[in-house]
């Protein structure tokens with residue numbers, strides 16, 4: 001890491017997902033009725049407000065640059081025309097990108113996680129999915145802690161996480177001192193007792209600010225390599241479990257994760273071809 005650069009230019013990376021947003025219990029649904037589309041758009045607005053609260057907190061803490069990664073599903077969830085114009089957003093078809101976390105590198109001063117969900121197989125968590133088994137089960141990672149581990153490979157500390165009580169408990173156990181906003185208690189996979197969105201945004205704003213201010217006290221979450229990776233619960237692809245790569249090995253978490261993603265048949269990381277695919 002270059003400490004001289006870090007004194008003069010503070011850059012924060014915000015990784016986002018939607019399942020951990022206050023008010024969210026489900027979004028995509030098998031029911032094609034119009035009311036479900038409206039429900040999804042309502043969830044996108046709630047996500048956008050929470051992301052905006054985090055962005056404002058970063059700038060109010062002295063950040064010079066804030067990158068937001070719209071990472072759920074299609075990669076087009078955040079209503080970016082409503083975002084604080086000081087930040088920039090990474091969006092579009094996220095599986096066509098160079099990386100799951102594009103532009104996250106050692107030039108970032110901190111990672112902030114907004115709207116995270118629990119790992120697959122977690123009881124009574126809102127829409128739990130993705131469970132990464134690392135080195136034969138020495139450690140298990142959710143999408144949130146995977147992002148933190150990838151940041152950790154670059155020496156970047158993860159200073160904040162928001163989501164339900166289950167993901168907060170997991171991440172707190174792995175990253176001592178991390179700031180958290182528990183915006184809902186999950187009661188089942190599709191039911192929660194949630195704080196009201198305006199309150200969630202207040203919590204996110206104040207705790208992201210604390211996290212950025214305390215970033216030098218929070219250690220990067222680093223898992224030493226070599227790494228062997230398996231995915232125990234793939235979102236929406238349970239029936240394709242047999243097709244998942246197995247025992248993917250690499251020197252670091254970042255390399256193992258991206259190698260795993262590249263080997264999954266439905267991903268197209270690094271593609272340079274247009275395929276005519278249109279997201280619904």
Ligand SMILES: [Zn+2]
Pocket residue numbers: 017018019071072073
């Ligand atoms: Zn998601």
